[in-house]
Amino acid sequence: MSEAALPMRLALVGSPNCGKTALFNLLTGGRQKVANYAGVTVERKEGRFSTPSGRHYLLLDLPGAYSLDAASPDEIITRKVCLGEFPGESVPDLIVCVADATNLRLHLRFVLEVRKLGRPMVLALNMSDAARRRGIRIDVDKLQARLGIPVVETVAVRHGGAAELTRCLEREVPAAAVAEDSSDLHSQVRELIAEAVSMPRRTAEIDDAIDRIVLHPALGLVLLAAIMFLIFQAVFSWAEPLMEAIEIGVAHLGTWVGGALTSMPMLQSLVVDGIFAGIGSVLVFLPQILILFLFILALEESGYLPRAAFLLDRLMLGAGLTGRSFIPLLSSFACAIPGIMATRSIQDPRDRLTTILIAPLMTCSARLPVYALLIAAFIPQRTVAGIFNLQGVVLFSLYVAGIVSALAVAWVIKLLRKDKSEHALLMELPSYRVPHVRDIAIGLWERANIFLKRVGGIILSLTIILWFLSTFPAPPAGATEPAINYSFAGQLGHLLHLVFAPLGFNWQICIALVPGLAAREVAVSSLATVYALSGHEEGLQAIVASQWTLATALSLLAWYVFAPMCISTLATVRRETNSWRQVWIMAVYLFALAYVASLLTYQIARVLGS
Amino acid sequence: MRLSELDQGLSAVVQEVEDLTEKDPISRRLRDYGFVSGEPVRLVGRGPIGADPLLVQVGYTRFALRRNEAARIIVGEPA
Numbered sequence: 001m002s003e004a005a006l007p008m009r010l011a012l013v014g015s016p017n018c019g020k021t022a023l024f025n026l027l028t029g030g031r032q033k034v035a036n037y038a039g040v041t042v043e044r045k046e047g048r049f050s051t052p053s054g055r056h057y058l059l060l061d062l063p064g065a066y067s068l069d070a071a072s073p074d075e076i077i078t079r080k081v082c083l084g085e086f087p088g089e090s091v092p093d094l095i096v097c098v099a100d101a102t103n104l105r106l107h108l109r110f111v112l113e114v115r116k117l118g119r120p121m122v123l124a125l126n127m128s129d130a131a132r133r134r135g136i137r138i139d140v141d142k143l144q145a146r147l148g149i150p151v152v153e154t155v156a157v158r159h160g161g162a163a164e165l166t167r168c169l170e171r172e173v174p175a176a177a178v179a180e181d182s183s184d185l186h187s188q189v190r191e192l193i194a195e196a197v198s199m200p201r202r203t204a205e206i207d208d209a210i211d212r213i214v215l216h217p218a219l220g221l222v223l224l225a226a227i228m229f230l231i232f233q234a235v236f237s238w239a240e241p242l243m244e245a246i247e248i249g250v251a252h253l254g255t256w257v258g259g260a261l262t263s264m265p266m267l268q269s270l271v272v273d274g275i276f277a278g279i280g281s282v283l284v285f286l287p288q289i290l291i292l293f294l295f296i297l298a299l300e301e302s303g304y305l306p307r308a309a310f311l312l313d314r315l316m317l318g319a320g321l322t323g324r325s326f327i328p329l330l331s332s333f334a335c336a337i338p339g340i341m342a343t344r345s346i347q348d349p350r351d352r353l354t355t356i357l358i359a360p361l362m363t364c365s366a367r368l369p370v371y372a373l374l375i376a377a378f379i380p381q382r383t384v385a386g387i388f389n390l391q392g393v394v395l396f397s398l399y400v401a402g403i404v405s406a407l408a409v410a411w412v413i414k415l416l417r418k419d420k421s422e423h424a425l426l427m428e429l430p431s432y433r434v435p436h437v438r439d440i441a442i443g444l445w446e447r448a449n450i451f452l453k454r455v456g457g458i459i460l461s462l463t464i465i466l467w468f469l470s471t472f473p474a475p476p477a478g479a480t481e482p483a484i485n486y487s488f489a490g491q492l493g494h495l496l497h498l499v500f501a502p503l504g505f506n507w508q509i510c511i512a513l514v515p516g517l518a519a520r521e522v523a524v525s526s527l528a529t530v531y532a533l534s535g536h537e538e539g540l541q542a543i544v545a546s547q548w549t550l551a552t553a554l555s556l557l558a559w560y561v562f563a564p565m566c567i568s569t570l571a572t573v574r575r576e577t578n579s580w581r582q583v584w585i586m587a588v589y590l591f592a593l594a595y596v597a598s599l600l601t602y603q604i605a606r607v608l609g610s
Numbered sequence: 611m612r613l614s615e616l617d618q619g620l621s622a623v624v625q626e627v628e629d630l631t632e633k634d635p636i637s638r639r640l641r642d643y644g645f646v647s648g649e650p651v652r653l654v655g656r657g658p659i660g661a662d663p664l665l666v667q668v669g670y671t672r673f674a675l676r677r678n679e680a681a682r683i684i685v686g687e688p689a
């Protein structure tokens with residue numbers, strides 16, 4: 001084989017949730033997102049691998065599709081790649097069709113549809129481990145003979161689970177598939193299954209048993225509420241000791257480094273007031289973010305999320321959404337950007353747009369530091385009703401406030417919309433799976449990495465820039481107020497203060513809002529820097545607790561429930577909707593809601609005497 | 611009878627899927643899912659609010675269908 005030859009181009013094609021991405025990761029060593037529901041992959045992804053004999057391949061991971069007659073934006077990508085219509089991309093040399101061995105009645109139909117394209121193709125019967133466990137027997141040779149294409153068994157979640165597939169690739173390049181010219185794919189599937197598959201039971205017994213509880217009209221809802229509540233309790237109570245450790249560590253390091261720099265006061269201020277105060281104040285939130293993700297990752301892999309969507313569909317329909325919006329919206333609790341991307345699996349363009357527009361109202365993890373800071377400063381650490389942590393309860397209510405307003409906004413969008421034709425749900429409920437500890441550990445590690453990169457990248461840069469803007473120009477001789485009042489940032493803060501004073505924001509908050517546009521957490525680090533430069537020595541939480549009124553804190557919390565304070569989200573909306581109009585609608589409505597909510601919160605809180 | 615009228619826990623056999631509009635995309639998708647003539651289906655459960663959506667088993671898969679989606683599916687007695 002000549003080394004100069006271009007690598008062969010393979011494409012993973014198959015029904016949703018059959019394990020294409022797991023197979024992609026196994027073969028290429030990639031880290032693409034794998035989760036147990038239909039519609040995880042929404043983009044075309046590329047990777048490379050080589051077989052033991054040294055052949056090189058280029059592998060495409062594609063969104064799952066039920067049919068080439070595409071119904072949603074993600075399916076269109078798959079369709080285009082298969083047909084060679086994807087811009088800048090020729091037809092793949094070989095289609096690796098993947099099917100879930102426990103779900104062949106559904107998946108084989110799509111396999112047959114792909115076979116009709118008449119391209120070279122192999123079939124990977126994935127999840128053969130799960131099939132074996134359920135006593136499903138598949139006569140691979142017979143299937144192979146009947147389909148006229150090579151068929152291999154794979155286990156995408158096990159090391160070496162794709163060995164049969166790579167062996168098959170090394171053996172020969174399969175010829176173009178030929179389909180008998182019979183049009184009814186469903187009856188062909190029935191025949192194939194009758195001949196080659198023995199299925200002791202249509203569904204897994206355990207799935208039926210779990211669903212009886214999880215989808216029970218009353219128990220199911222109670223369980224859903226309990227799970228959601230548990231997450232927020234855990235975020236507050238489990239993270240506590242870890243956060244303290246980080247706080248103490250950063251403080252010690254800051255004092256030590258600051259001590260070494262006493263001969264250079266300017267640099268010392270940059271390092272201690274700028275970098276350590278700023279970065280440290282954000283870094284402490286790592287444990288809380290990881291705990292949140294621990295739950296999200298476990299839920300994603302378990303197969304519970306589509307069940308939650310099932311339970312909530314009617315409620316969401318009333319608000320002008322669909323149960324399908326649930327998963328993108330839940331992802332938005334991590335960050336609105338993947339949440340907005342995930343809306344690609346929503347077929348109805350109206351439902352998709354509404355979901356995109358309200359995604360920023362889900363409290364993303366970057367807002368957590370702001371909430372956590374204010375809650376810790378103003379809400380006493382107390383147990384209510386015997387078991388609940390009061391701070392956890394408040395945090396939970398902030399999340400609820402976001403959700404309720406999202407539903408309200410969706411409802412208004414529904415009222416304003418002229419096209420009132422039917423919206424679709426049509427959603428598959430996957431088998432339950434026990435999350436692998438290793439996969440979750442990897443997922444958390446990646447999250448930690450992303451967070452630390454943000455801290456070391458954009459947050460650090462903004463903090464340093466803010467330090468400069470808050471330090472220069474230096475105060476005139478004989479100045480009486482703290483130096484920062486004379487700096488650029490100080491002047492800007494005082495200017496913005498004119499707009500935000502009715503909301504109860506002081507000028508320090510106004511300064512912090514500006515860099516917060518680039519990354520929400522920076523609002524916290526900026527406050528830390530601004531106060532450090534104003535000559536405050538205590539930790540940020542203590543400063544806030546002593547300097548702000550409760551009304552101001554509540555008002556800022558209300559602001560953060562709504563504020564469109566994230567430029568990357570707006571950029572994603574622009575990309576996903578291909579329209580500046582939607583971006584403007586979103587920014588304006590969020591800003592208006594934020595302003596009104598904060599104004600009301602502050603004024604009411606003041607009247608009530610806080 | 612329509613699938614949406616089936617009692618919980620009961621099985622039936624699909625006769626056809628109606629198109630409500632010309633080239634009804636929902637009906638087309640239902641056929642892709644395997645709701646085609648002769649296919650056994652079972653109503654496994656119902657959602658908590660207004661008994662909507664329905665949890666329907668067809669082939670080896672469970673789907674969540676709203677009532678008006680399930681109403682497109684005409685079913686008969688199991689053979």
Ligand SMILES: Nc1nc2c(ncn2[C@@H]2O[C@H](COP(=O)(O)OP(=O)(O)OP(=O)(O)O)[C@@H](O)[C@H]2O)c(=O)[nH]1
Pocket residue numbers: 015016017018019020021022023033034035036037038039040041042062063064065126127128129130154155156157158301433
């Ligand atoms: N037991 C078992 N589980 C598997 C196997 N392959 C994948 N899974 C699980 O199946 C689920 C779906 O895997 P993905 O790789 O995300 O599926 P996909 O085909 O890429 O899904 P979409 O991107 O939504 O089309 C995940 O929960 C995986 O952990 C396998 O061979 N055996």
Ligand SMILES: [Mg+2]
Pocket residue numbers: 020021022033040041062063064
């Ligand atoms: Mg995938």
